[in-house]
Amino acid sequence: xxxxxxxxxxxxxxxxxxxxxxxxxxxxxxxxxxxxxxxxxxxxxxxxxxxxxxxxxxxxxxxxxxxxxxxxxxxxxxxxxxxxxxxxxxxxxxxxxxxxxxxxxxxxxxxxxxxxxxxxxxxxxxxxxxxxxxxxxxxxxxxx
Numbered sequence: 001x002x003x004x005x006x007x008x009x010x011x012x013x014x015x016x017x018x019x020x021x022x023x024x025x026x027x028x029x030x031x032x033x034x035x036x037x038x039x040x041x042x043x044x045x046x047x048x049x050x051x052x053x054x055x056x057x058x059x060x061x062x063x064x065x066x067x068x069x070x071x072x073x074x075x076x077x078x079x080x081x082x083x084x085x086x087x088x089x090x091x092x093x094x095x096x097x098x099x100x101x102x103x104x105x106x107x108x109x110x111x112x113x114x115x116x117x118x119x120x121x122x123x124x125x126x127x128x129x130x131x132x133x134x135x136x137x138x139x140x141x142x143x144x
Contacts, residue, residue, distance in 0.1 A: 014085065034090050067132055078130060
């Protein structure tokens with residue numbers, strides 16, 4: 001069985017959520033959106049990863065800080081997306097299936113959120129509204 005990374009697990013949770021999927025479909029991408037994407041869309045990236053240690057070595061537990069950002073040309077749509085993403089992730093504990101592999105999500109906690117701006121991608125003056133949320137994801141990891 002292949003190792004499913006924490007970012008892929010978070011992406012799968014978002015794509016499996018009916019409310020999030022109804023707004024963005026498959027437009028959940030790592031780090032950056034494709035050039036000129038349809039809106040709304042979501043991007044995600046790992047900001048940091050903390051590996052817990054004990055006196056004898058690895059504790060087998062890690063906490064990743066994952067940033068999720070959403071964008072739309074509609075302020076009301078981007079706010080709706082923000083709430084749907086929060087509800088899909090905050091407090092989540094589950095075993096996530098990605099293809100034939102699984103990933104054990106022990107906890108997801110929202111650490112903070114904020115509004116952000118994004119420049120128009122098509123050279124126009126059309127506003128793109130956005131937000132970013134930082135989630136702490138706890139999970140077991142293989143011990144060396």
